Amino acid sequence: MAVIRDLAQVNAELQEQKDRADAVDYKMITFSLGGKDYGVDIMNVKEIAKADKFTYVPNAASFVKGVYNLRGDIIPIIDLRSFFHLPLDRKADGQENMLILRIDDRVYGTIVDKIDKVVGINSETIQPPHPIFGDINIKFISGVVEKQGDLYIILDVVRIFSQSKEEEKPRVTETAGAGVLYQAPQKAETPTAPAVVPDTAIGFIRESLDALRHFHASLVNEAWLDKRFTEWAATHSDADIQLKNSTDADDFLASFGSPSTGVFWDDDYAGLVRNALPDLPSNSIQVWNLGCGKGYETFSFACILKQRYPSGHIKIWANDSDIMAISQAPNLVFDLEDLPEYCRPFVVNGRNGHSFNQEIKDSIVFEYHDILNDNPLPALDFILARDILSFLTEQEQEKVVATFTEKLKDRGMVILGRNEQLQGGEWLRVATDPVSAYLRNS
DSSP states (O other): OOOOOOHHHHHHHHHHHHHHHHOOOEEEEEEEETTEEEEEEGGGEEEEEEEOOOBOOTTOOTTEEEEEEETTEEEEEEEHHHHTTOOOOOOTTOOEEEEEEEETTEEEEEEESEEEEEEEEOGGGOBOOOGGGOSSOGGGEEEEEEETTEEEEEEOHHHHHOTTSTTSOOEEOOOTTTTOSEEOOOOOSSOOOOSSOOSSHHHHHHHHHHHHHOOOOSTTTHHHHHHHHHHHHHHSOTTTOSOOSHHHHHHHTTTTSOTTTTSOOOHHHHHHHHHHOOOOSOSEEEEEEEOOTTSHHHHHHHHHHHHHSTTOEEEEEEEEOOHHHHHHGGGOOBOGGGSOGGGGGGEEEETTEEEEOHHHHHTEEEEEOOTTSOOOOOOEEEEEETTOGGGSOHHHHHHHHHHHHHHEEEEEEEEEOTTOOOOSTTEEEOOOTTOEEEEEOO
């Protein structure tokens, strides 16, 4: 039986659909890349800019153009054309078009071919992405939308730049509260159940720590983990003993990190480290600092070494893959009252505040680097790697420890995190809590 609808009702429905489509609740900045039109949520755009001079970052990924001084703030510059393997549109005047994006609490500069305009749309008109719409990986596209005959591919810049997305490449970085150099890709907030459910409570906690915070249980941290689980089980009921979210994981790991993480080492900890340092046969002192972050740890250790070996020629290779941190580290400026006593003999007062003297600065080479790649270093007297190994998989831990063995001189020292340890007859522990230091025996 045919259904006859009133023409006025049909027109009313069509008008309602049109009004709904015309209602603007989403605005995007549009731009071109490789001859196609793209858009990004205007809420992620801090400003637009042009620039032609960027500071080169050693060992950075190919799509990292360098860093740029944006009115006193040093920000990393990512060339989206290189990131997506698109042809480069060279400007005759050398000026690059940039979108300055704010992702969470970080700011990035992104180079594009041409910045167009602000386009307002109704979010209901955004269609799911499909590979046919772009030359880039579909996982970086949040949707596609048509506006006045133009088709725009909307980029998911949070996924592109956020380290909390599981698709992003693992990288070296410093993590607040743990001094972590390497952080694997983040997973979902709620851990996926393992294929084989562990038959003990601690077994499931191990799985949860891996899923939620990429803390990998191994011989490196086994002693601490067993002790911490005993404490945890004594203060939690059977129903609450498992880790349900990242907050629970953070609570469980609260006592794991080393003292003075992300700040200058305090006088007490620095004194214990200094007392553990061995006599050296040579005045040439080579050091590798993994996960230097903003440089607080590196400068602390440099001052300790200068006190312990006043005539030593010190060279510290300080690595991290947090581009923003590594670019700012060499010019660290601070208030004198924030500096521990042992560092103060090595400080000068400049126009912008206090900083370390040229001798200390010249002893450090800050470089962008991922420790899971090749490490072209000389024979080393010291390796500083606090709270790093535990955030690598067991296979990665083995690879990095093998590098320690390869690069470290006989009787050279490794300083690990407070609750980390090395196994094997070639390692001799020479310090006690809170310092975990090992000499290498050939």
